[in-house]
Amino acid sequence: EPEVTQTPSHQVTQMGQEVILRCVPISNHLYFYWYRQILGQKVEFLVSFYNNEISEKSEIFDDQFSVERPDGSNFTLKIRSTKLEDSAMYFCASSDPGGAEAFFGQGTRLTVV
Amino acid sequence: QKEVEQNSGPLSVPEGAIASLNCTYSDRGSQSFFWYRQYSGKSPELIMSIYSNGDKEDGRFTAQLNKASQYVSLLIRDSQPSDSATYLCAVNGGHNYGQNFVFGPGTRLSVLP
Numbered sequence: 104e105p106e107v108t109q110t111p112s113h114q115v116t117q118m119g120q121e122v123i124l125r126c127v128p129i130s131n132h133l134y135f136y137w138y139r140q141i142l143g144q145k146v147e148f149l150v151s152f153y154n155n156e157i158s159e160k161s162e163i164f165d166d167q168f169s170v171e172r173p174d175g176s177n178f179t180l181k182i183r184s185t186k187l188e189d190s191a192m193y194f195c196a197s198s199d200p201g202g203a204e205a206f207f208g209q210g211t212r213l214t215v216v
Numbered sequence: 217q218k219e220v221e222q223n224s225g226p227l228s229v230p231e232g233a234i235a236s237l238n239c240t241y242s243d244r245g246s247q248s249f250f251w252y253r254q255y256s257g258k259s260p261e262l263i264m265s266i267y268s269n270g271d272k273e274d275g276r277f278t279a280q281l282n283k284a285s286q287y288v289s290l291l292i293r294d295s296q297p298s299d300s301a302t303y304l305c306a307v308n309g310g311h312n313y314g315q316n317f318v319f320g321p322g323t324r325l326s327v328l329p
Contacts (some may be wrong), residue, residue: 136316146260146304146319159316194259196317203248203267205308205317207259 105129107208109195115214116185124180124211126195135178136196136205137170139163146194152178185215219243220307220320228326235292237323239305242286249281251290252304254322260304264290295327 108127116122128135137149150160150170157170169181178197182189192212198205219242229235237251248267252260266272266279266288278291288307292299302322 138319145321148316148318151316161316192259203308204250204262204265205306206262207252210259 105131107195107197107206109193109208109211111211112209113212113214115216118187118215119184121181121183122185122213124182124193124195124213126178126180126208127176128178128195128197129199129206130176132197132199132206134158134198134205135172136198137180138194138196138207139191140194140210141191149180182213185213187215189213190215220305220318222303222305222320222323224321225324226326227323228328229295231295231297231327231329233295233327235295235299235325235327237290237292237303237305237325239288239290239320240286241288241305241307241318243307243318244283244286246307248308249279249288250306250308250317251277251279251288252306252319253299254302254304256302260306260319263303292325295325297327297329300325300327 110125135152138146140146148161150164151158171179192210194210195208196205221240251264254260264279266281272279276293280289302324304322305320306317308317
């Protein structure tokens, strides 16, 4: 069964460093998303991506964040100059051409120390 | 501003009982509605999607949608201890599919053996 895969599963970084989280969406999906979930809190939308550009982003997704689809399969989230409050689970998701159901990857746990 | 509300729980039901989970949403333009299950430390897993008013059944799960009341519910029949998880309601839509999915805070369900 097709699935969204994310790497790494856990990333520890020092405050101020840059991190890149990687995702391989389901192959025939056209919409890609990044969400985050701070421990004990709800799943929060960061950004959606369609047709090689950002289609929507939240207030959380400020200049510190960027997304890229560097090739035909990968979808990345870059966080520049990480802060302690960036520590969270980051989930990648993708949805089919109908834009209906979204399927999530297993997540990357980012710990900023 | 899209808001999705759920009772945080915990909702405790005995094994074999029906668990009823509720969700309300604020955006009348919302088109698509989803229930996800999230085990602790794991990613959201899609259980059900519903797009039109009424009931939709899939195995032990029934989703109910009432757009006039802006209300979505999930019934779990014959609840099992393995159903113990947090259930997330998500809403998507507007003019186009593929917009972001807004999640509620989740309801923690505990099924007691």
